[in-house]
Amino acid sequence: MSFPPADTSAPVVKPRILLSSGEMFAARGINVRWLAPDGITQQGGLWAANASTAEPLTRTFPGINMVRLAAFSNVADIGYATVTDMKPYIDTIIGQGIVVVLHCNTSAGTLVEPDLTTVTNWYAEFAVSYAASPMVWFASQSNPTLGYIANDAMLIAIYNAVRGSGNNALFLISSDIMTSSDTSGYSVETLAGLHNCAWDHHFYNSASNYRTDQDVNNAALVDAMNALWNMANIPIIVGEFGDASDGQNVDPGWQQVLQTVYDNPGFGSGYIQAWWNTPDDSAAFAGNQLLADPFDGTQLTQAGEMFRNALTAEST
Secondary structure (H helix, E strand, C coil): CCCCCCCCCCCCCCCCEECCCCCEECEEEEEEECECCCCCCEHHHHHHHCHHHHCCHHHHCCCCCEEEEECCCCHHHHHHCCHHHHHHHHHHHHCCCCEEEEECCCCCCCCCCCHHHHHHHHHHHHHHHCCCCCCEEEECCCCCCCCCCCHHHHHHHHHHHHHCCCCCCCEEEECCCCCCCCCCCCCHHHHHCCCCEEEEEEECHHHHCCCCCHHHHHHHHHHHHHHHHHHCCCCEEEEEECCCCCCCCCCCCHHHHHHHHHHCHHHCCEEEEEEECCHHHHHHCCCCCCECCCCCCCCECHHHHHHHHHHHHHHC
């Protein structure tokens, strides 16, 4: 993979993810929270305890090949997301032939010391535990503060924690830019020093100014992805997209957002939709839900139905 200097006049060559087998990989995945909003309840642990009824991912959404697993939202809760705690759940997922992407999803924005060291130690422990597994990938902190001067230091520290542990798995770089006018906060020089990486782009209706026009939403995604490719010409996965830009209020153009991602696989290397939720998630977040009561996969939200239909259409 190459990292050319930013040049908005040059044509962008769209790179793809190639597995060690030589096969091209396109993500068809779901975001999952390990910890409930209380920061303590280990939702994945509850799911894995009864895989036949409480972990119906593949039964409800046949065809998924990736789970992007948000381990914790606050650094103070990291003790509930240890290797010992999470390994049974991760092994349950990868045992079904589904790639797991591990990342932290803190609401604090860009991590600085002493939290950064705490988090990098967490990454290193998982990187050592899964150094031999091609099914466990890693992603950087999901919510960097846009344009913050410390973003480069955070990215390098997390990346080095994984690579320094002898793990060469694919590493997703969370930019969180929404439009082509945003900047990721990472320098081209920093990005040029990384290898075996892909962008993790988040796309919501806010990127098109909440427009309901399908073409406008399509253009918003294309423009943002071209901006990323001009910073680092590496594969792009739409690592988050859903019906609520703020997680609470359903956007007017949410259906157009989903269709943009589903209908345009040529944009990048696949997508991971938000979220595989529980009753705790639904009580805390009104938007971006795939499941409806009783939260066992038998009842879906409108967004969940659209996701399942998209997967079904691709398999036929």
